[in-house]
Amino acid sequence: QGARYRGSVKDFPNFNANEDAEMLYKAMKGIGSDKEAILDLIASRSNAQRQQIYNSYKSLFGKDLIEDLKYELTGKFERLIVALMKPPAYCDAKEMKDAIEGIGTDEKCLIEILASRNNKQIHELVNAYKDAYDRNLEEDVIGDTSGHFKKMLVALLQGTREDDDVVSEELVEQDAKDLYEAGELQWGTDEAKFITILGNRSVQHLRMVFDAYKNIAGTDIEGSLKGELSGDFEKLMLAVVKCIQSIPKYFAERLYKAMKGAGTADNTLIRIMVSRSEIDMLDIREEFRLMYEKSLYSVIRGEKDSLEKPTITSLIQNYPPAAGEFFPEAAQLAYQMWELSAVTKLELKGTVWPAADFNPGQDADALRKAMKGFGTDEDTIVDIVTHRNNAQRQEILQTYKSHFGRNVMADLKSEISGDLARLILGLMMTPAQYDAKQLNKAMKGAGTDEKVLIEILATRNNREIRAINKAYKEAYRTTLEEDINSDTSGHFRRILFSLAQGNREEGEADIARAQDDAKEMCDAGNADVASMETRFLTVLCTRSYLHLKRVFQEYIKLTNHDIEQNIKEEMSGDVKSALVAIVRSIKNQPSFFAERLYKSVKGAGTDEKALTRIMISRSETDLLNIRHEYKEMYDKSLHTSIESETSGDFCKALLVICGGDD
Numbered sequence: 001q002g003a004r005y006r007g008s009v010k011d012f013p014n015f016n017a018n019e020d021a022e023m024l025y026k027a028m029k030g031i032g033s034d035k036e037a038i039l040d041l042i043a044s045r046s047n048a049q050r051q052q053i054y055n056s057y058k059s060l061f062g063k064d065l066i067e068d069l070k071y072e073l074t075g076k077f078e079r080l081i082v083a084l085m086k087p088p089a090y091c092d093a094k095e096m097k098d099a100i101e102g103i104g105t106d107e108k109c110l111i112e113i114l115a116s117r118n119n120k121q122i123h124e125l126v127n128a129y130k131d132a133y134d135r136n137l138e139e140d141v142i143g144d145t146s147g148h149f150k151k152m153l154v155a156l157l158q159g160t161r162e163d164d165d166v167v168s169e170e171l172v173e174q175d176a177k178d179l180y181e182a183g184e185l186q187w188g189t190d191e192a193k194f195i196t197i198l199g200n201r202s203v204q205h206l207r208m209v210f211d212a213y214k215n216i217a218g219t220d221i222e223g224s225l226k227g228e229l230s231g232d233f234e235k236l237m238l239a240v241v242k243c244i245q246s247i248p249k250y251f252a253e254r255l256y257k258a259m260k261g262a263g264t265a266d267n268t269l270i271r272i273m274v275s276r277s278e279i280d281m282l283d284i285r286e287e288f289r290l291m292y293e294k295s296l297y298s299v300i301r302g303e304k305d306s307l308e309k310p311t312i313t314s315l316i317q318n319y320p321p322a323a324g325e326f327f328p329e330a331a332q333l334a335y336q337m338w339e340l341s342a343v344t345k346l347e348l349k350g351t352v353w354p355a356a357d358f359n360p361g362q363d364a365d366a367l368r369k370a371m372k373g374f375g376t377d378e379d380t381i382v383d384i385v386t387h388r389n390n391a392q393r394q395e396i397l398q399t400y401k402s403h404f405g406r407n408v409m410a411d412l413k414s415e416i417s418g419d420l421a422r423l424i425l426g427l428m429m430t431p432a433q434y435d436a437k438q439l440n441k442a443m444k445g446a447g448t449d450e451k452v453l454i455e456i457l458a459t460r461n462n463r464e465i466r467a468i469n470k471a472y473k474e475a476y477r478t479t480l481e482e483d484i485n486s487d488t489s490g491h492f493r494r495i496l497f498s499l500a501q502g503n504r505e506e507g508e509a510d511i512a513r514a515q516d517d518a519k520e521m522c523d524a525g526n527a528d529v530a531s532m533e534t535r536f537l538t539v540l541c542t543r544s545y546l547h548l549k550r551v552f553q554e555y556i557k558l559t560n561h562d563i564e565q566n567i568k569e570e571m572s573g574d575v576k577s578a579l580v581a582i583v584r585s586i587k588n589q590p591s592f593f594a595e596r597l598y599k600s601v602k603g604a605g606t607d608e609k610a611l612t613r614i615m616i617s618r619s620e621t622d623l624l625n626i627r628h629e630y631k632e633m634y635d636k637s638l639h640t641s642i643e644s645e646t647s648g649d650f651c652k653a654l655l656v657i658c659g660g661d662d
Contacts, residue, residue, distance in 0.1 A: 007278035008285070012045045017052035020045070021060050024053070033072040042084050047278060050085050076266045083274045089124035092117070093132050095271055096125070100144045107149070107232045109271070110141070112254060114156040115239035116247055122159030148191040149233040155199035156240075162202040172205060176212035179221070183228040191233070194225075198240050206244045218347050223628060226662060248283035249291070251276055255284070256292055257635050259299055269300075290334055290562070334562035335553055337587070342509070342549040348590075350620040351627070351659025354389045360399040363388070367396070368404055368411075376415040378649045385427050386656040389620055393428050419608045419650040426616045432467035435460070436475055438613055439468070443487040450492070450574045452613070453484075455596065457499040458581040459589060465502030491533045492574040498541035505543055509550040517543065518554035521563075533575055536567070540579055545586050552583075590625035591633065593618055597626065598634055601645040608646070611654070619657050627662055637662040 020041055027034040027041075042050065057065040066085050073081055083091050092113055099106035117125065129137040138157050145153060175197050182190035201209065210221045217224060225237050242250040251272055258265040258272070276284055288296040363384050370377035385393065400408040412424055426434050435456050442452035460468065472480040484496045517539045524535035539551065552563045559566065564583045567576055584592040593614055600610040618626055630638045639661035642654045 006280045006282045007276075008281035009043075009046055009277040012049055015045070015049050015052075017049070017056040018060065020049075020053045021056040021065070024057065024065065025061055028068055028072045035073070035077070038069070038073075038081065042081055047084075047088060051087060054085060076270065079267070080270045080274070083270060087128070088275060088278075089121070089128035090132055091271075091274060092121070092125045093129040093137075096129060096137060097133060097140075098267075100140050105144050107145075107235070108268070110145075110153060111232070111236045111239045112268075112271075114153055115236065116243045116250065119159040119161055119163065122157065126157065126159070145232075147233065148195065148229075149231070149236055151191075152195050152199055152233065152236050152240075155195055161200055162205065164202055165204050167202070167205045167208055169208075172208045172212050175201065175205075175209045176216055179209070179213055179224075180216050183224050191229070194229075194237060198237060198244075203244055210241070210245070226628065226631075246287070248280050248287045251280075251284045252287035252291055252296075255288060255296065256299075290337070293565075293568075334565075335556045338549055338553045338556070342546070342553070346590075346625070348622040349624040350618070351623040352386075352389050352619040352657060354392055355387050358388065358392050358395075360392070360395040361403065363392075363396045364400040364403050364408070367400065367408060368406075371411050371415045378416060378420065379652075381412070381416065381424060382420075382649055382653045382656070385424050386653050390427070390431060394430065397428060419612065419646075420648070420653065422609070423612050423616065423650060423653050426612060427619075430467075430471070431617065431620075432464070432471040433475065434616060435464070435468045436472040436480070439472065439480060440476055440483070443483050448487050450488075450577065451610075453488075453496055454574070454578045454581045455613075456617075457496055458578060459585045459592070462502045462504055462506065465500065469500065469502065488574075490575075491530070491537060492578060494534075495537050495541055495575065495578045498537065504541070504545075505547065507544050507547065509544075509547045511550060514547060514550040515554050517547075517551045518558055521551075521555055522558045529571070532570060536571075536579060537575075540582050548586050552586075588629070590622050590629045593622070593626045594629040594633055594638075597630060597638060598641070601641045606645045608650075611642075611646075615654055615657050623657070624659060627658065627660075631662040 023041055024038060027037040045053065054065050057063065057068075066082055069081055069085065070078060083094075086094065095109055095113060099109035113125070114122070126137050129135065138154060141153050141157065142150060178193055179197060182193035197209070198206065213221050213224075221241055222238060225234060225241065229237055239250065242253075254268065255272055258268040272284075273281075285296050288294075288299075292299075366380055366384060370380040384396075388396065397408050400406065409425060409428055412428070413421065416424060426437075429437065438452055439456055442449035456468075457465070469480050472478075472483075476483075480500050481497060484493060484500060488496055520535055521539060524532040540548065543551065555561075555563050564580060564587075567579050567583065571579065581592065596610065597614055600607040600614070614626075615623070627638045630636075630641075634641075639655060639658050642651065642658060646654060
């Protein structure tokens, strides 16, 4: 447990195994048991100390401590305490056995353990399984799984991953090329090649392979795996990739998914908290805070209301984090994230493409026929409009006018209604016209929809903003700036006004200037809120995205805080929302929109307007990226969410725009 120890549970000072054994015996003696005493003692000792207690208990009382605990305790509390009492390898062995035996297989458990353990841990697991159950783990895995999923599990069970830190650049390039040719370049997938490389190469080697792969394929390895593989095999390979990249981040995500939604996956929560408590729980804790903007401690306290809650939280660390505290480890991770963001070129992809063999005349005729006479053929309207890109829809609009002397938009308005009408009419507008209309609606009538103003103005580039300004003036005979000025106020108005200029700098990062900007924002923290907001908006609303990524790194160096965290702590209201949206858009714009989509469909009722707006505006820009982020963040596909939360022709049209299921 030296300086680099990253576990949260440490050796208990002044430890005496015999005294602890006697305390446990007294806690279980007589009618009932003192569960609080059991909990406090076992959770505050390291695993090595618990093994000494186990042996002392046997010597002093001639009884098996684990069996006595099983007899006295019940349910999840028993599972947790017994897991803490077992050596790590035997705990893993028990989890593997439970995952395999009985009705069905817990594939997620098999994936989690085998994808995250190193060679030594795998060998100890195999030996413990044999010792505890007199069975061969590999044979049991083979008997309970199948296909490529089985083959990869068996490869991982060998515990033969290379561990040499000396990496051959030539082999890196060859492996990256082999993976590309095994997937993207051929019809079908050569799964054996993926198994060989991902199951055997060293961690350092694979990290370099993933970088080289992105240069060759133009996309990251995770995106390719999702496109080429499926089912449990895909989940296993993605878990391996995530663990290669960052085991703490992988477990932070696993913990979050175990506690979100209806109910908690208690077994997963217990398994991770026990298995990582003396390895990397501090890193997991900080990754969790960075990824989900809340402490792991507070989430567990909010989720769990039974006896095991105090024990689980003690495995994080024996005190709650101060409100709003951003730990040094999290600041380091934030810095690394911004560093990665600064050098990563994300290829943005939409889901709507130009239709092949496009004929605007035929489409115009088909639309007229679908709307002529008694009744309306909504299927034809949906099929044509959603399967053409915007440039082709503009040709249809002009051709319809030429052929029939009528405005297709007016005809559509008279024939369809509700959510479907908003979607189809929005698709028939140019992107600038559509954004202009959304901005106008957000400011007219009773109240102002600040979220729409923020969403659009904080995420559009200079060219898009200028096009919106032109479309706004043509449609409403006034300027966007005039309406912003009359409908908003204070610093929020200043932010929107600045963004609406479409004059954000577009150059590369200037390191010296980035340091000055970061210091300016840092010094603003000592001023009053109004002065702080002024300095922040000056930098955030005018500097280029590439420059701001460097500014945010320098800001972390100066303050030990991530910029987003400080904005949330120091500001409020619409100003906070707008500045956070800018930061998130710079950090990962597809992730920003994925979160907006998720909020539009979760909970009671669906925000059809927000759903429609984002699906239309991002369909030819980055909706494919948003889709992948959505699946990664919420463990469900955007396609599935749309299917379950919408209906009828509106649903059909949205699913076409969505472009597929992940």
